[in-house]
Amino acid sequence: MTIRNLTHLMAPKSVALIGASAKPGSVGLTVMRNLLAAGFAGDIRVVNPNHSEIEGRHCYGSVNDLPESADLAVVAAPPAAVPGIIADLGRKGTRAAVVLTAGLGPRSKEMLDAARPNCLRILGPNCIGLMVPQIGLNASFAHRAPLGGDLAFVSQSGALLTAIIDWAAPRGIGFSHVVSLGEMADVDLGDMLDYLATDRSSRAILLYVEAVTHASKFLSAARRAARLKPVVVVKSGRHTGGARAALSHTGALAGSDAAYDAAFRRSGLLRVKTLDELFAAAEILAHAPKLDGERLAILTNGGGAGVLAADELQDATGVLAKLDMKTTAALDKVLPTTWSHGNPVDIIGDATAKRYTDALHELLQDPQSDAVLVLHCPTAITSARDAAAAVISEIKLNRSGSNPPKPVITCWLGEAAAKEPRELFTANNIPTFATTSEAITGFMQLVGYARAQTELMQTPPVTGEERTHHAEDAAAEIQRILRAGRTVASALETKTILAAYGIPTNKAVLAKTPVEVRTIASDVLKQAQACAIKIASPDISHKSDVGGVRLGLESAASAEQAAVEMLAHIKTKLPDARIDGFTIEPMISRPNALEIIVGMNVDQTFGPMMLFGAGGVAVEVIGDSALALPPLDMLLARQMIAETRISRLLAGYRDRPASDINAVADVLVRVSDLIIRHPEIRELDINPLLVDENGVIAIDARLKLADERVSPRQELAIRPYPSGLQQAITIDGIGEITLRPVRPDDEPRYGPFFARISPDDIRLRFFTGRSAFPHTFLAKLTQIDYAREMAFVAIKKDSGELLGVSRLILEPDRTRGEFGVLVRSDLHSYGLGRHLMNALMSYARSEGVTEVFGLVHIENRQMLTMADELGFKLHIIPDDPSVREIVWRPQGVTAHASLP
Numbered sequence: 001m002t003i004r005n006l007t008h009l010m011a012p013k014s015v016a017l018i019g020a021s022a023k024p025g026s027v028g029l030t031v032m033r034n035l036l037a038a039g040f041a042g043d044i045r046v047v048n049p050n051h052s053e054i055e056g057r058h059c060y061g062s063v064n065d066l067p068e069s070a071d072l073a074v075v076a077a078p079p080a081a082v083p084g085i086i087a088d089l090g091r092k093g094t095r096a097a098v099v100l101t102a103g104l105g106p107r108s109k110e111m112l113d114a115a116r117p118n119c120l121r122i123l124g125p126n127c128i129g130l131m132v133p134q135i136g137l138n139a140s141f142a143h144r145a146p147l148g149g150d151l152a153f154v155s156q157s158g159a160l161l162t163a164i165i166d167w168a169a170p171r172g173i174g175f176s177h178v179v180s181l182g183e184m185a186d187v188d189l190g191d192m193l194d195y196l197a198t199d200r201s202s203r204a205i206l207l208y209v210e211a212v213t214h215a216s217k218f219l220s221a222a223r224r225a226a227r228l229k230p231v232v233v234v235k236s237g238r239h240t241g242g243a244r245a246a247l248s249h250t251g252a253l254a255g256s257d258a259a260y261d262a263a264f265r266r267s268g269l270l271r272v273k274t275l276d277e278l279f280a281a282a283e284i285l286a287h288a289p290k291l292d293g294e295r296l297a298i299l300t301n302g303g304g305a306g307v308l309a310a311d312e313l314q315d316a317t318g319v320l321a322k323l324d325m326k327t328t329a330a331l332d333k334v335l336p337t338t339w340s341h342g343n344p345v346d347i348i349g350d351a352t353a354k355r356y357t358d359a360l361h362e363l364l365q366d367p368q369s370d371a372v373l374v375l376h377c378p379t380a381i382t383s384a385r386d387a388a389a390a391v392i393s394e395i396k397l398n399r400s401g402s403n404p405p406k407p408v409i410t411c412w413l414g415e416a417a418a419k420e421p422r423e424l425f426t427a428n429n430i431p432t433f434a435t436t437s438e439a440i441t442g443f444m445q446l447v448g449y450a451r452a453q454t455e456l457m458q459t460p461p462v463t464g465e466e467r468t469h470h471a472e473d474a475a476a477e478i479q480r481i482l483r484a485g486r487t488v489a490s491a492l493e494t495k496t497i498l499a500a501y502g503i504p505t506n507k508a509v510l511a512k513t514p515v516e517v518r519t520i521a522s523d524v525l526k527q528a529q530a531c532a533i534k535i536a537s538p539d540i541s542h543k544s545d546v547g548g549v550r551l552g553l554e555s556a557a558s559a560e561q562a563a564v565e566m567l568a569h570i571k572t573k574l575p576d577a578r579i580d581g582f583t584i585e586p587m588i589s590r591p592n593a594l595e596i597i598v599g600m601n602v603d604q605t606f607g608p609m610m611l612f613g614a615g616g617v618a619v620e621v622i623g624d625s626a627l628a629l630p631p632l633d634m635l636l637a638r639q640m641i642a643e644t645r646i647s648r649l650l651a652g653y654r655d656r657p658a659s660d661i662n663a664v665a666d667v668l669v670r671v672s673d674l675i676i677r678h679p680e681i682r683e684l685d686i687n688p689l690l691v692d693e694n695g696v697i698a699i700d701a702r703l704k705l706a707d708e709r710v711s712p713r714q715e716l717a718i719r720p721y722p723s724g725l726q727q728a729i730t731i732d733g734i735g736e737i738t739l740r741p742v743r744p745d746d747e748p749r750y751g752p753f754f755a756r757i758s759p760d761d762i763r764l765r766f767f768t769g770r771s772a773f774p775h776t777f778l779a780k781l782t783q784i785d786y787a788r789e790m791a792f793v794a795i796k797k798d799s800g801e802l803l804g805v806s807r808l809i810l811e812p813d814r815t816r817g818e819f820g821v822l823v824r825s826d827l828h829s830y831g832l833g834r835h836l837m838n839a840l841m842s843y844a845r846s847e848g849v850t851e852v853f854g855l856v857h858i859e860n861r862q863m864l865t866m867a868d869e870l871g872f873k874l875h876i877i878p879d880d881p882s883v884r885e886i887v888w889r890p891q892g893v894t895a896h897a898s899l900p
Contacts, residue, residue, distance in 0.1 A: 009097075042071075091118070096120065099185075101124070130180070133176070150286070152196045280445065289404065299372060532587055547566060600683065667689065676716065744783045821837055
C-alpha cells in the first residue's frame with residue numbers, strides 16, 4: 001500500500017517507449033502514434049534495437065543507450081524481455097512504467113523483483129495503458145483519445161475502457177485520468193484511490209471493478225477517498241452460477257456479490273448497476289449542491305410527464321414532497337387557477353418562461369422539499385431554450401443567496417428541441433437528463449450518496465458501560481473441541497461459547513440414550529411446561545430437515561418415545577451419520593417473538609463477514625438478510641438490522657409491541673467481538689434467535705472451527721479496535737488516567753476538551769485561530785482507520801473527561817507518519833504530553849514505522865524542548881522560518897516492502 005513514485009506515473013515530464021515498432025497494426029506503432037499525437041509537452045524517446053528511426057523519430061538501441069532517464073517508461077516488448085528492461089530502467093533512474101505486454105506468466109514475479117530495489121512502480125502488465133488528457137499524455141493503444149475533463153476513470157477491463165472512451169466522446173464527457181489496471185501486479189485499485197483522493201484535477205472517481213485484491217488495503221483507501229470526493233463503482237459479476245454447499249445457513253446466504261455490496265457500503269462508495277448509471281451519478285454528484293433531505297418536488301409543464309416521474313420516484317422508494325401550505329398559497333398567486341394544486345406542480349402546457357421562474361422560485365423556498373426536478377415538454381407556446389434560460393437564471397440566484405442552495409435537476413424531453421437547453425444546463429453546471437427515468441435515477445443516486453456520507457460521519461451511541469466477555473472460557477472450549485479432532489461444535493458446545501460472550505441462550509443438556517432423555521426431561525419439565533429434544537450429531541447440520549427435532553413434549557415418557565422414533569428414523573435415512581445422543585431443552589413460550597438469524601462465514605475476498613436476517617427453517621427461501629464487515633458497534637449493528645424487511649416487523653405492528661432492537665444489536669456486537677478474538681471460528685449460525693419486547697434468546701446454534709496454526713483464517717478486511725494498547729497510568733496532581741486508542745463514541749468528550757484549550761494553544765497546534773469544531777471535524781478525529789492512523793486519548797478515570805490526545809497519521813505505505821499532540825491548557829506542567837508521546841512512539845516502533853515527523857511553531861518552546869528530550873531531530877524549513885520540522889527515526893526498524 002503506497003503511492004510512492006506514482007507522480008512519475010500519473011504526471012511525468014518525460015516518457016520513453018520501449019518496444020516502438022514500424023509494423024502496421026502493432027501495439028508498438030499504435031502507442032507511439034498516440035504518444036506523439038496527444039500533445040505531450042515533455043520529451044518522448046523511443047527504443048528499438050532493430051531500427052534507427054520510426055515515424056521520423058530517432059530510435060535508441062536499448063534503455064542503457066538513452067541519454068538520460070525518463071520519468072515514465074511504456075513497455076511493449078516481448079514477455080521474455082520485460083524483467084531485464086525493468087531492471088535496466090530502474091538502474092537508469094526511471095521510477096514508473098506502464099507494461100502493456102501480456103502473457104508474462106511466471107516472469108511477472110521476475111519483473112517485480114527487478115522493480116523492487118528502486119521502487120519502480122508498474123501499471124499492468126496486460127493493460128491498455130494510461131491517459132492523462134490535461135497534460136497531453138496518451139500512453140495507450142486505445143483507438144481514440146478521451147476528451148479532457150475532471151472525471152477519473154479506473155478500470156480493470158481494458159476492452160471496456162476503450163468502449164467507455166468511445167461512448168463518452170459524443171456526449172461531451174471528459175476525463176482527468178483514464179487508467180487501465182490490467183493484471184495489477186503492482187499498482188492496484190487501492191493505490192489509485194489513494195492517489196486520486198487528493199488529486200485536485202479529479203472531482204469524482206469512477207471505478208469499474210471485476211474483483212478486489214488486497215481487500216484491507218482497498219477498503220482503507222476507499223474510505224479515505226470517499227470522505228474527500230464522490231467515488232462511484234460499477235462491478236461486474238453480480239450473479240453467480242449458484243451458492244456453494246455450506247454447513248451453515250449463513251454460508252448459503254452470504255454470496256460474493258452481497259459481500260461486495262457490504263464492503264462498498266461500509267467504505268462510503270456509491271454502487272451503481274450499469275455504465276449509464278455510473279456517468280449519471282458522476283453528473284449529478286459533481287454538479288448538484290449537497291442534499292440535506294430526500295423529499296423531491298417536481299415542476300412540469302406536462303401533467304403526464306410529472307405523474308410518470310412521481311411514479312418512478314416511488315418505484316425507487318423515493319419520497320415525493322408534500323408542499324407547505326404557504327408554498328401552495330404563493331403558487332396560487334403566480335399560476336393559473338388550473339394548476340395541479342399539489343406535487344407534481346403542473347404549470348400547464350402553455351407555461352411561459354416567466355411562469356417557470358415564478359414557480360421554481362417558490363419551490364426553492366419551500367421548507368417541506370429538499371430538491372426540485374424541473375421537467376419540460378416541447379410546445380409551440382414557449383421555446384425550450386427560453387424556458388431553460390429562465391430556469392438557469394433562477395438557479396443562479398438561488399446559489400448566490402445566503403442560505404445553502406437547494407439541488408435542482410433538469411429534464412428537457414424531446415430530441416431536437418432539447419439539444420440546446422441541455423447544452424446550456426451543462427455549461428452552467430446544472431445536472432440535466434434526457435428522460436424522467438434517468439432524472440429519477442440521478443436523484444436517487446444523490447440520495448444514496450448523501451446517505452453514505454451521513455453513515456460515514458455518524459457517531460455511535462455512548463452505552464455508558466463496557467461489554468464484559470469471558471474470552472478465556474470460550475478459547476478453552478474451542479481448543480477442547482479441536483484437540484478432540486473435531487471441527488464442528490455441537491449446539492451445546494456452541495451455546496457454551498456464546499454464553500461466554502454474554503449472549504443469552506436456552507440451556508440444553510446432553511443425553512446419550514432415550515432412557516437418559518426420559519430422566520433429563522423429567523427434571524426440565526419441573527421448570528417448564530414442555531420441552532424439546534434434538535438429535536446431536538456432527539454429521540447433521542440442519543436437524544429439522546431429517547426429522548431430528550421434536551417440540552412441545554409435555555411428559556418425560558413422550559420425550560423418551562420421541563427419542564426412540566427419531567433415532568430409528570435417522571438410522572434409516574442417514575445410516576452412516578454419527579449420533580452423539582440428544583439435547584433436551586425447555587420450550588420457550590414467547591408468543592410475540594420473531595425468529596431471526598445471526599451468523600458469520602469467511603468470504604474469499606473480504607474475510608470474516610457477518611449476517612443478520614429473518615430466521616427459522618425457511619431462512620434460505622425467505623432470503624431476507626444483510627451482510628456487514630466486522631468490527632461492529634451499536635450504530636453499525638442497527639444499520640445492518642435496518643437493511644432487512646424483518647426490521648419493519650421488529651418495530652412493532654398492529655397489536656404487536658416493538659421488539660428490543662437494542663438487544664439484537666448487542667448480540668451482533670458481541671458476535672463481532674467473538675469472531676475477532678477467536679480466529680479459529682470459520683462459520684457460525686444462531687438460528688433461531690428469538691426476539692420480542694423482553695429481549696433475545698438463542699434457541700439453536702452451530703459453529704464450524706479450524707486449527708489456526710494449520711490453516712490460518714483470512715485476515716479481517718477492517719482492522720478492529722486495538723484494545724490491547726490500553727494502559728492505566730497515575731500522574732501526581734491529576735490522578736488515575738486511562739490511556740487508550742480513541743473510539744468513535746469519544747466524540748462527545750471533545751467539546752468540553754476544546755473548551756478548555758486556550759486560543760494560543762489552538763493556534764500553535766492547528767496553525768489557525770479556529771474556535772468552532774463541527775461534527776464533521778470531530779468525526780474525523782474519532783472515527784479513524786486503525787490501519788493507517790492512531791490516536792491515543794488520556795481519559796480521567798473518575799470523571800471520564802478527555803485530558804489530552806496524541807495522533808499519528810501514516811502515509812499509505814505506513815512507513816512514515818505525521819504526529820500531533822494536544823493537552824488541556826491547564827495541565828501543561830504535569831508530564832501528560834510525554835506519556836501521550838511515549839505511547840505514540842511505542843506504537844510506531846511496533847508497526848514498523850521508520851520515520852515520525854511533525855511541524856512545530858517556533859513559539860511552541862515546550863513542544864520543541866520535549867521533542868529534543870525524546871530524541872527528535874530539528875530541521876529548519878527554508879520557505880517558512882516560523883515553523884520547524886522535527887523528525888524521529890526509531891532504531892532497528894526495517895521499512896515495509898514497497899511493492900506486493
